[in-house]
Amino acid sequence: MPAKKGKDDRVKELLRQLFLDVAGEEAVHLVDLLFGKKPVNEFLVAKKLKLTINQVRNLLYRLGDQGLVSFTRKKDAKKGGWYTYFWTIEVEKSLVRLEERLGEKKTRLGGVIEKRKNEQFFVCEGCEKQYTQEEALLADYLCEECGEMMVAKDMDAEIEAAEAELVGVCDLLEPVGEELVELRKKDAKARARAVAAELKKKALERKKRAAARKRAKTLEEKKLGKKKKAAGTGGAGSKKKVVKKKAVKKKKPVKKKKAASKKAVKKKAKGKK
Numbered sequence: 001m002p003a004k005k006g007k008d009d010r011v012k013e014l015l016r017q018l019f020l021d022v023a024g025e026e027a028v029h030l031v032d033l034l035f036g037k038k039p040v041n042e043f044l045v046a047k048k049l050k051l052t053i054n055q056v057r058n059l060l061y062r063l064g065d066q067g068l069v070s071f072t073r074k075k076d077a078k079k080g081g082w083y084t085y086f087w088t089i090e091v092e093k094s095l096v097r098l099e100e101r102l103g104e105k106k107t108r109l110g111g112v113i114e115k116r117k118n119e120q121f122f123v124c125e126g127c128e129k130q131y132t133q134e135e136a137l138l139a140d141y142l143c144e145e146c147g148e149m150m151v152a153k154d155m156d157a158e159i160e161a162a163e164a165e166l167v168g169v170c171d172l173l174e175p176v177g178e179e180l181v182e183l184r185k186k187d188a189k190a191r192a193r194a195v196a197a198e199l200k201k202k203a204l205e206r207k208k209r210a211a212a213r214k215r216a217k218t219l220e221e222k223k224l225g226k227k228k229k230a231a232g233t234g235g236a237g238s239k240k241k242v243v244k245k246k247a248v249k250k251k252k253p254v255k256k257k258k259a260a261s262k263k264a265v266k267k268k269a270k271g272k273k
């Protein structure tokens with residue numbers, strides 16, 4: 001299986017879980033219809049899911065409320081200028097939402113397990129009414145409904161069930177976290193590319209503006225020059241003496257040669273001045 005397809009399958013499976021949780025069985029099929037595609041016309045969605053357009057909109061709005069899907073709309077000339085909505089899955093937002101929901105579930109299950117491990121419950125075998133330890137004590141271990149004697153509840157099965165559920169939640173949290181890391185990496189790269197492209201564009205625009213300014217200036221100077229000549233103000237004024245910059249003589253580094261005689265040094269010094 002190609003890596004990309006395998007990855008997409010994992011994301012799709014996670015999205016299916018979330019959509020099922022949020023909007024029920026019908027929403028699961030939306031994942032297959034919308035995932036990895038350009039925004040899909042809601043009429044096509046209705047047709048594929050064999051639902052009415054109102055049912056589809058209802059479903060999509062429910063998911064949209066949580067930010068899991070979003071739409072763009074286009075005015076449809078064929079449909080008398082009504083808007084047609086095109087839907088797409090917000091994959092990152094969906095995964096964030098799934099992570100939140102799973103996190104909440106994990107906390108809740110942890111609490112349940114802790115409570116069941118530390119608390120003793122009592123149950124009436126006659127009517128199955130359940131009592132906390134305190135309630136049982138207050139009632140003298142006699143059921144308030146039917147007067148039967150309560151028995152201590154065996155919590156192991158419930159604890160095991162909650163623990164199994166917790167394992168399931170953690171097994172889902174891990175891939176969700178991994179997929180989010182991947183998505184954010186991709187996003188960061190895309191953003192960096194966009195910023196680089198924007199900077200390049202701006203630099204180019206600056207360069208163009210600078211070149212345009214230079215051209216305008218040269219043109220202006222030419223015009224001015226012609227005007228001056230035409231007005232006869234040229235002559236001496238325009239023939240400004242070009243003062244050449246004095247070439248700065250570089251000082252020769254004075255070598256302190258032990259071998260050089262004092263005379264030679266003096267001559268050199270005189271020659272320079």
Ligand SMILES: [Zn+2]
Nearest residue numbers: 124127143146
């Ligand atoms: Zn009872």
